[in-house]
Amino acid sequence: xxxxxxxxxxxxxxxxxxxxxxxxxxxxxxxxxxxxxxxxxxxxxxxxxxxxxxxxxxxxxxxxxxxxxxxxxxxxxxxxxxxxxxxxxxxxxxxxxxxxxxxxxxxxxxxxxxxxxxxxxxxxxxxxxxxxxxxxxxxxxxxxxxxxxxxxxxxxxxxxxxxxxxxxxxxxxxxxxxxxxxxxxxxxxxxxxxxxxxxxxxxxxxxxxxxxxxxxxxxxxxxxxxxxxxxxxxxxxxxxxxxxxxxxxxxxxxxxxxxxxx
Amino acid sequence: xxxxxxxxxxxxxxxxxxxxxxxxxxxxxxxxxxxxxxxxxxxxxxxxxxxxxxxxxxxxxxxxxxxxxxxxxxxxxxxxxxxxxxxxxxxxxxxxxxxxxxxxxxxxxxxxxxxxxxxxxxxxxxxxxxxxxxxxxxxxxxxxxxxxxxxxxxxxxxxxxxxxxxxxxxxxxxxxxxxxxxxxxxxxxxxxxxxxxxxxxxxxxxxxxxxxxxxxxxxxxxxxxxxxxxxxxxxxxxxxxxxxxxxxxxxxxxxxxxxxxx
DNA sequence: ATGGCGAACACACCTAGACGAGTAGCTGAG
DNA sequence: CTCAGCTACTCGTCTAGGTGTGTTCGCCAT
Numbered sequence: 001x002x003x004x005x006x007x008x009x010x011x012x013x014x015x016x017x018x019x020x021x022x023x024x025x026x027x028x029x030x031x032x033x034x035x036x037x038x039x040x041x042x043x044x045x046x047x048x049x050x051x052x053x054x055x056x057x058x059x060x061x062x063x064x065x066x067x068x069x070x071x072x073x074x075x076x077x078x079x080x081x082x083x084x085x086x087x088x089x090x091x092x093x094x095x096x097x098x099x100x101x102x103x104x105x106x107x108x109x110x111x112x113x114x115x116x117x118x119x120x121x122x123x124x125x126x127x128x129x130x131x132x133x134x135x136x137x138x139x140x141x142x143x144x145x146x147x148x149x150x151x152x153x154x155x156x157x158x159x160x161x162x163x164x165x166x167x168x169x170x171x172x173x174x175x176x177x178x179x180x181x182x183x184x185x186x187x188x189x190x191x192x193x194x195x196x197x198x199x200x201x202x203x204x205x206x207x208x209x210x211x212x213x214x215x216x217x218x219x220x221x222x223x224x225x226x227x228x229x230x231x232x233x234x235x236x237x238x239x240x241x242x243x244x245x246x247x248x249x250x251x252x253x254x255x256x257x258x259x260x261x262x
Numbered sequence: 263x264x265x266x267x268x269x270x271x272x273x274x275x276x277x278x279x280x281x282x283x284x285x286x287x288x289x290x291x292x293x294x295x296x297x298x299x300x301x302x303x304x305x306x307x308x309x310x311x312x313x314x315x316x317x318x319x320x321x322x323x324x325x326x327x328x329x330x331x332x333x334x335x336x337x338x339x340x341x342x343x344x345x346x347x348x349x350x351x352x353x354x355x356x357x358x359x360x361x362x363x364x365x366x367x368x369x370x371x372x373x374x375x376x377x378x379x380x381x382x383x384x385x386x387x388x389x390x391x392x393x394x395x396x397x398x399x400x401x402x403x404x405x406x407x408x409x410x411x412x413x414x415x416x417x418x419x420x421x422x423x424x425x426x427x428x429x430x431x432x433x434x435x436x437x438x439x440x441x442x443x444x445x446x447x448x449x450x451x452x453x454x455x456x457x458x459x460x461x462x463x464x465x466x467x468x469x470x471x472x473x474x475x476x477x478x479x480x481x482x483x484x485x486x487x488x489x490x491x492x493x494x495x496x497x498x499x500x501x502x503x504x505x506x507x508x509x510x511x512x513x514x515x516x517x518x519x520x521x522x523x524x
Numbered sequence: 525a526t527g528g529c530g531a532a533c534a535c536a537c538c539t540a541g542a543c544g545a546g547t548a549g550c551t552g553a554g
Numbered sequence: 555c556t557c558a559g560c561t562a563c564t565c566g567t568c569t570a571g572g573t574g575t576g577t578t579c580g581c582c583a584t
Contacts, residue, residue, distance in 0.1 A: 045563075045564065045565085046562085046564080046565070047563080061566090062566085062584090064565095074563095076564090076565080077564075077565050077566065078563085078565060078566095079563095079564065079565080080563095080564060080565080081564095081565080102578065222584050
C-alpha cells in the first residue's frame with residue numbers, strides 16, 4: 001500500500017484554528033481543483049484518509065460530507081467517493097416560445113434535445129381537474145377549478161425537469177388541451193386556435209435547495225439546487241390563460257434571455 | 263422539564279428501514295412545515311432531542327445537519343438551532359435596464375431598494391485593468407485587456423450580490439466609466455454618450471452551490487444556493503461592449519422576465 | 525448602578541469503537 | 555467453463571463518551 005502522495009494531499013496544521021475536518025475538506029477540494037482528481041475519479045477511501053491524516057473515521061466522513069454538500073463529490077455505497085461529473089447542460093433561450101417555433105409538430109423539449117444529440121423522453125403524465133392553490137389561483141385571476149397537466153422530462157434517461165401547467169377549467173375543459181397529447185405546437189398553439197391570441201409571457205425565477213420529494217423525482221445528487229420557474233401566459237386582452245410551474249435540476253440548465261435596451 | 267409534546271414530535275418507528283437520523287429530520291421538517299416551529303423559533307436543544315428520542319447525540323446532530331443542508335435551519339453556537347427566517351426578496355424585473363430608467367441620477371440598485379423600504383449600500387468597490395479570463399474575453403470579442411469594476415451590494419447591512427463589470431479597455435480607459443462613480447444613469451448611460459448606442463442585453467442564468475469564497479463574501483447560510491447571472495450588453499453594431507458577472511444570494515432574489523409571444 | 529465572576533447551558537468538534545450492507549474479485553465445486 | 559459462495563473492501567449508521575468554546579444570566583462586590 002503506497003499511501004497518498006503529499007503532492008496530492010498535505011498534512012494538517014495543528015496550530016490552525018480551522019477545524020480539522022475543514023482542513024481535510026479544503027485539501028481535497030484543492031486537489032480536485034488542481035486536477036489531481038478528475039471528473040469521475042475515485043477519491044481515496046475513508047480508511048486511506050484516516051491513515052493519511054491520523055484522525056478518526058467520523059472526522060474524515062465529516063470532511064467528505066462537506067464536499068458532498070457543495071456538490072463536488074458523490075458517494076456510492078460499497079464502491080467509493082467520486083468526483084461528480086458535470087452533466088451536459090440544456091440551454092433554454094428566451095425565444096423558445098416564439099410563434100414561429102409553434103408550427104412544428106413536436107414539443108419544444110423534444111426538438112431541442114434531439115438537436116443537441118440527446119435522447120429526450122417524457123414521463124409520468126397526469127392530467128387532472130383540481131382546486132388551485134392560492135398562488136396559482138391568484139396568478140390566473142381566481143378560477144375555482146383548474147386543469148393541471150403534470151409531466152416529467154428526461155434526457156438520456158436522467159430526469160431533469162418536472163413541470164405542471166395550470167389552465168382555468170372553463171377555458172380548457174373538453175378541448176384538446178385536456179388530452180394527453182394536445183397536438184402539434186403544444187397547448188399554446190391550441191390556446192390560439194381557441195381564440196386566445198397570446199401576447200406575452202412572464203417568467204419568475206428562483207433558485208433554492210430541493211424539497212425531499214424533488215430530490216426523489218429528479219434524482220438529485222446532494223448539493224444540487226433547483227431552479228424554480230413560474231411562467232404565466234397572457235393573451236392580448238391581458239388575461240392570464242396559463243401558468244406553468246417548472247422545477248429544474250440546476251446542474252442541467254442554463255437559462256438565457258434577450259432583453260431590449262429600449 | 264415538560265418534555266416535547268408528541269403533537270409536535272412523535273416517536274421513532276424501529277421497524278422502518280429509514281435511518282433513525284432521517285426519521286428525526288423528517289419529523290422536525292414536518293413540524294416546521296406545519297408551523298409548530300415558526301420562522302426564527304428555537305428548536306429543542308440537542309439534549310432535549312436526545313432525551314425525547316432516546317438516541318445518542320451524534321444521531322441528533324446528524325439529523326440537524328440534514329436540515330441545515332436543506333437551508334431550513336441555522337445553528338448559532340452557544341444559543342441553539344433556529345428555524346431560518348426567510349429574508350425579504352428583491353425582485354429584478356427584466357425592464358430594469360430600459361433606457362427610461364437611465365435618466366435618474368442614482369443607480370438601479372439604490373432606487374429599487376429605497377422604493378422597497380430597505381437601506382441599500384455598496385461596498386468594496388474596486389476598479390482595475392486586468393487580463394480577462396477566456397470566458398470573458400470570448401464574450402467581449404477577444405480584447406487583450408479589460409477594465410474590471412467590482413462591487414458588492416448590501417441590503418440593510420446584509421450582502422446580497424457581488425458583481426463585476428468587464429469592458430474592453432480601449433473603450434473604457436480614460437472615460438468616466440473608469441471612475442468610482444460614473445455619474446447619473448451608470449455606465450450604460452456613459453456608454454451611450456460615448457457613441458455606443460445600446461441595442462440589447464443577453465442574460466445567462468445558472469444556479470449552483472456557492473464556492474467557499476462566495477459563502478464568505480455573501481455571508482451565506484448553509485444550504486443557500488447562488489444565482490449566477492452573466493449579462494452581455496450589445497450595441498447597435500452588434501459589438502459586445504460590456505459583460506457583467508453577478509453572483510446573487512438565491513434566498514434574496516426573484517428574477518422576473520417578460521417575453522413577447524411573437 | 526455597575527462591572528466582574530462563574531455556573532449553566534448551548535453548539536462545535538473529536539475519538540474509538542460497533543455492526544450492517546453493497547460491491548467486486550477470487551476460488552473452488554460442479 | 556459456469557456459477558455459487560467466500561472474502562476483503564467500500565460506505566452507512568449508530569453508540570457513548572470526551573474536550574473546547576460561545577452565550578446568557580444571576581450573584582456579588584465594588
